[in-house]
Amino acid sequence: MIELSHVSKRFGEETAVDDISLRVPKGKFCALVGTSGCGKSTTLRMINRLIEHSEGDIILDGQAIEVYDPVKLRRRIGYVIQHTGLFPHWNVARNIGLVPRLLKWSAADVQGRVEELMDLLGLPVGEFAHKYPHQLSGGQAQRVGVARALAADPDILLMDEPFGALDPITREKLQDELAKLQARLHKTVVFVTHDMDEALKLADHLVVMREGRIVQQGSPLALLQQPADSFVESLLGGLERGLKQAALTRVKDHMTSMGPTLPAQSRIPADFSLRQALSMMLRDHSDRLTVVDQHDVPIGELSLRRIIKEAQLDKGSARE
Amino acid sequence: MSNSLSVAQPRKRAPLWLWPLVWGALLLLSVVAMSAAEPLFRWIEPDARQVIYDRADFYVLLGRHLLVVGIAALVTVVVGVSAGIAVTRERGSDFLPLVGQLASLGQTFPPVAVLALAVPVLGFGTLPIIVALMLYGMLPIVRNTLAGLQAVDIDIKTAAHAMGMTPTQTLRYVELPLAAPVILAGIRTSVTINIATAALGATVGASNLGDPIISGIVNGNMAYVVQGALTIALLALTVDSLFELLQRQLRSRLSAP
Amino acid sequence: MSLLDALSTPRLRWDGRHPNTVLVSLSLIMLAAFWSLDVVSMAPNRIVQGTSYGALEALGWPGALLATLLLSFIGILAWQPSPRHYRALLAAVMTLMALMPVGLIASSYLLIDPELPQARLGLGAAYWVVLFVLLLCLIEIRLRLKLTRLWPTLLLCGVALVWWLCATLWLDSLALVQEFKARDRQFLRAIGQHVTLVGAAVSISVVVGLVLAMLMRRYARLQKSAFAVLNFLQTIPSLALFGLLLAPLAWLAANVPLLGQLGVSGIGTTPALIALIAYSLLPMVRNTYIALEEVSPDTLEAAKGMGMRAGQRFWQVRLPLALPVLLEGVRITTVQAIGLTAVAALIGAGGLGTFIFQGLGQAAMDMVLLGALPILMLALVVDAGLGALAEALRPGGTR
Ligand SMILES: Nc1ncnc2c1ncn2[C@@H]1O[C@H](COP(=O)(O)OP(=O)(O)OP(=O)(O)O)[C@@H](O)[C@H]1O
Numbered sequence: 016m017i018e019l020s021h022v023s024k025r026f027g028e029e030t031a032v033d034d035i036s037l038r039v040p041k042g043k044f045c046a047l048v049g050t051s052g053c054g055k056s057t058t059l060r061m062i063n064r065l066i067e068h069s070e071g072d073i074i075l076d077g078q079a080i081e082v083y084d085p086v087k088l089r090r091r092i093g094y095v096i097q098h099t100g101l102f103p104h105w106n107v108a109r110n111i112g113l114v115p116r117l118l119k120w121s122a123a124d125v126q127g128r129v130e131e132l133m134d135l136l137g138l139p140v141g142e143f144a145h146k147y148p149h150q151l152s153g154g155q156a157q158r159v160g161v162a163r164a165l166a167a168d169p170d171i172l173l174m175d176e177p178f179g180a181l182d183p184i185t186r187e188k189l190q191d192e193l194a195k196l197q198a199r200l201h202k203t204v205v206f207v208t209h210d211m212d213e214a215l216k217l218a219d220h221l222v223v224m225r226e227g228r229i230v231q232q233g234s235p236l237a238l239l240q241q242p243a244d245s246f247v248e249s250l251l252g253g254l255e256r257g258l259k260q261a262a263l264t265r266v267k268d269h270m271t272s273m274g275p276t277l278p279a280q281s282r283i284p285a286d287f288s289l290r291q292a293l294s295m296m297l298r299d300h301s302d303r304l305t306v307v308d309q310h311d312v313p314i315g316e317l318s319l320r321r322i323i324k325e326a327q328l329d330k331g332s333a334r335e
Numbered sequence: 336m337s338n339s340l341s342v343a344q345p346r347k348r349a350p351l352w353l354w355p356l357v358w359g360a361l362l363l364l365s366v367v368a369m370s371a372a373e374p375l376f377r378w379i380e381p382d383a384r385q386v387i388y389d390r391a392d393f394y395v396l397l398g399r400h401l402l403v404v405g406i407a408a409l410v411t412v413v414v415g416v417s418a419g420i421a422v423t424r425e426r427g428s429d430f431l432p433l434v435g436q437l438a439s440l441g442q443t444f445p446p447v448a449v450l451a452l453a454v455p456v457l458g459f460g461t462l463p464i465i466v467a468l469m470l471y472g473m474l475p476i477v478r479n480t481l482a483g484l485q486a487v488d489i490d491i492k493t494a495a496h497a498m499g500m501t502p503t504q505t506l507r508y509v510e511l512p513l514a515a516p517v518i519l520a521g522i523r524t525s526v527t528i529n530i531a532t533a534a535l536g537a538t539v540g541a542s543n544l545g546d547p548i549i550s551g552i553v554n555g556n557m558a559y560v561v562q563g564a565l566t567i568a569l570l571a572l573t574v575d576s577l578f579e580l581l582q583r584q585l586r587s588r589l590s591a592p
Numbered sequence: 593m594s595l596l597d598a599l600s601t602p603r604l605r606w607d608g609r610h611p612n613t614v615l616v617s618l619s620l621i622m623l624a625a626f627w628s629l630d631v632v633s634m635a636p637n638r639i640v641q642g643t644s645y646g647a648l649e650a651l652g653w654p655g656a657l658l659a660t661l662l663l664s665f666i667g668i669l670a671w672q673p674s675p676r677h678y679r680a681l682l683a684a685v686m687t688l689m690a691l692m693p694v695g696l697i698a699s700s701y702l703l704i705d706p707e708l709p710q711a712r713l714g715l716g717a718a719y720w721v722v723l724f725v726l727l728l729c730l731i732e733i734r735l736r737l738k739l740t741r742l743w744p745t746l747l748l749c750g751v752a753l754v755w756w757l758c759a760t761l762w763l764d765s766l767a768l769v770q771e772f773k774a775r776d777r778q779f780l781r782a783i784g785q786h787v788t789l790v791g792a793a794v795s796i797s798v799v800v801g802l803v804l805a806m807l808m809r810r811y812a813r814l815q816k817s818a819f820a821v822l823n824f825l826q827t828i829p830s831l832a833l834f835g836l837l838l839a840p841l842a843w844l845a846a847n848v849p850l851l852g853q854l855g856v857s858g859i860g861t862t863p864a865l866i867a868l869i870a871y872s873l874l875p876m877v878r879n880t881y882i883a884l885e886e887v888s889p890d891t892l893e894a895a896k897g898m899g900m901r902a903g904q905r906f907w908q909v910r911l912p913l914a915l916p917v918l919l920e921g922v923r924i925t926t927v928q929a930i931g932l933t934a935v936a937a938l939i940g941a942g943g944l945g946t947f948i949f950q951g952l953g954q955a956a957m958d959m960v961l962l963g964a965l966p967i968l969m970l971a972l973v974v975d976a977g978l979g980a981l982a983e984a985l986r987p988g989g990t991r
């Protein structure tokens with residue numbers, strides 16, 4: 016668990032982070048979002064003591080952060096740096112095995128772990144282990160960066176715009192993989208991004224920052240339904256907010272049991288999002304879709320009217 | 336590692352070790368068998384009583400020359416690289432501007448003048464030339480060490496830090512290896528310049544390959560001058576090509592982009 | 593050297609809490625040197641080894657105290673640096689430098705027996721160390737105050753003037769002055785020769801270098817071979833190149849009467865000049881080439897787009913933009929030539945090297961100093977002067 020209470024950071028005169036409080040429970044995924052220069056990276060770096068905070072308390076697993084030896088602390092926290100920061104003079108295997116080696120694991124253990132991680136991140140060992148960073152594509156380099164951060168199996172993972180410099184398609188693919196990974200590994204993650212869609216997609220807890228302060232925090236759905244001010248609203252995409260909210264909701268949560276099926280009605284898998292369902296309705300000029308399971312067997316029905324009604328219901332429940 | 340090496344090795348027409356071997360062989364030949372070339376030198380100096388410098392064996396002179404350059408290089412590398420490292424650390428950063436300026440000033444001091452100023456303090460012999468060479472050779476090493484270390488990407492240093500490397504580990508495993516090619520280039524420049532400059536030592540009684548040259552100038556015997564110059568040039572070329580070899584090896588090992 | 597200039601300027605701290613450790617340590621070094629090393633030495637005549645004297649004997653209580661105070665003052669001011677303190681530091685350093693000859697006058701008064709007209713005063717190790725470290729302080733202060741190189745150079749010229757005045761008026765007993773007085777004509781001629789040789793070699797190599805660099809830009813093949821030859825030339829020791837030119841030139845002078853009449857001869861100026869040019873060409877050509885190459889293609893494209901002709905582009909765009917780097921080349925070349933010309937004395941080319949080698953031959957160290965110090969000063973002045981000029985000519989001003 017990570018807990019920040021009333022934390023500030025000043026660089027000389029300038030206050031980069033101003034009195035922020037934040038709690039990330041164990042196994043949760045927290046995203047920090049905000050415009051460039053608002054103090055996201057600074058917040059992240061205070062957690063692994065790359066930067067010492069000026070005021071307030073940062074508590075990791077019940078202990079004030081000052082208690083830990085900074086070097087040992089950093090070896091226990093995975094960190095994915097903004098522009099990959101892979102070591103150009105080491106090959107992929109050596110890059111990934113760095114922290115285990117620093118922790119003096121045996122050579123065999125290191126090698127085993129490296130291979131395991133390369134498998135996990137979809138980097139075939141035979142092909143990539145001996146490549147150097149400059150021989151990798153941007154997406155591959157980012158995977159190596161993530162693998163390096165996971166190497167010593169840390170409980171906490173800090174990620175600073177890990178997918179910042181990638182094309183939208185690669186980016187989306189890596190986001191999906193990260194989501195899957197997190198579902199399996201249950202790390203406590205703090206994730207920095209300025210891409211709101213990325214944050215909405217991945218986060219359990221969303222923190223919006225502006226000029227060093229936290230403007231609003233909460234679950235993605237809560238923020239979408241009730242943005243605190245126009246800044247958060249514009250970050251959330253203004254008028255597109257409804258669609259973004261729909262993107263967070265699964266079809267299966269809103270389907271009803273089968274009504275009279277029209278033969279020409281389009282079919283949609285149950286684990287698609289409402290946003291995809293809406294798009295399909297627009298495309299097919301229909302207000303009903305047949306919901307199917309993974310074997311394409313119809314299991315229910317989705318109607319436009321119902322989606323709209325339920326959205327209102329959610330709004331009511333998110334108010335508390 | 337060997338696996339990646341063979342991948343990264345640049346394809347070359349001549350093998351890398353060819354040039355040091357050729358120059359080294361010629362150098363060896365010139366120091367052990369200078370007298371065999373007597374007819375040639377006789378042609379240069381038909382009237383001289385003697386055309387092969389024989390006050391000392393050439394291999395002895397070569398040895399002394401190497402010793403002087405070697406000691407100077409050793410001290411310069413140790414001092415220069417440590418100074419470069421010290422002033423790029425957090426604690427020593429105050430000294431960075433001064434050391435940078437000082438390094439560039441070092442080469443402003445003409446070696447003859449330094450030599451001359453060192454003699455009153457250190458006396459005649461080998462010591463003053465070593466000091467002069469040290470001062471003269473310091474600049475390229477300090478300058479390149481600074482440039483090399485400062486060129487290491489800040490992101491990479493942060494990453495090293497963030498992965499939990501201690502400052503010493505960061506220096507040793509990340510910064511120095513990445514700066515090594517640049518530092519090595521500085522050492523190469525420094526040593527090659529000093530091989531030629533060391534000949535000046537002969538004017539203050541440090542016996543080395545400059546001896547035949549001085550003796551030739553004093554006695555008006557061109558053959559001596561040629562012998563000294565030839566041997567020094569061959570030594571410089573040998574050492575330079577060795578450095579070239581080393582640099583290539585390093586570059587392919589690092590396989591930096 | 594251009595690399596060094598390209599280094600990022602370190603962040604300067606004006607917060608006043610952080611002492612300038614550089615100046616503090618320099619101040620401590622000076623204090624230690626002043627009190628532990630000998631300040632002056634005194635010899636009854638030219639041949640006899642002198643006796644050394646420490647600070648107290650050389651300057652007396654008041655002098656030693658004043659010097660100690662001024663030296664500690666530097667450290668104290670540097671403890672809490674601020675722009676105002678740096679300016680005060682500059683003043684303190686300058687005062688110390690200007691007071692140094694006065695100290696010598698005091699010691700000559702205190703130590704020299706008027707009965708011994710031959711007695712001579714030598715500068716001790718402490719004097720040299722303090723002078724050198726003061727120069728370091730000056731560099732540090734210049735960097736902190738972000739002054740251009742011009743200012744310290746001008747200030748140092750002022751200090752040199754003070755030294756000169758003191759030396760000519762009151763410091764007859766200083767060994768250096770005595771050596772100079774014994775051969776002032778010779779000295780001035782040597783300086784003249786030195787400067788002429790350097791000037792001739794550098795100006796010729798500037799022209800040749802420019803032509804060669806432009807040819808290289810046109811003919812890519814020439815570039816490789818020319819750099820290979822010039823690089824090889826640098827591996828030949830200067831001593832040897834001077835020596836090697838003796839014989840062929842002597843032969844030419846003897847066999848081609850016209851050349852002999854023109855003053856070409858085996859020893860002396862001609863081989864020296866040729867060797868100097870040979871050595872000067874590499875730094876000159878390299879920097880000229882780089883300077884011309886480095887001008888941004890976008891700028892040239894723009895000039896072309898504006899309708900400038902090739903000649904106009906070269907003279908009005910490329911050359912002015914290349915000028916600072918080009919001057920950098922001239923600076924390196926000149927400094928190198930000043931040192932090499934000293935070696936040329938060995939083949940009878942004259943110049944300040946004559947004193948060095950004569951002095952070394954006679955084991956007369958003051959005479960060696962008479963040759964070596966002006967060479968050093970010449971090199972430093974040229975370095976600072978051309979450096980300042982290059983700085984001033986940098987496109988877009990100095991800052
Ligand atoms: N080491 C430092 N010294 C001085 N100021 C700093 C330092 N690091 C960051 N800052 C300042 O703190 C503020 C926050 O920087 P930070 O890097 O946390 O922004 P960010 O939100 O990560 O921005 P980006 O999205 O561009 O990465 C900026 O105004 C920056 O100038």
Ligand SMILES: [Mg+2]
Nearest residue numbers: 055056057097
């Ligand atoms: Mg950032």
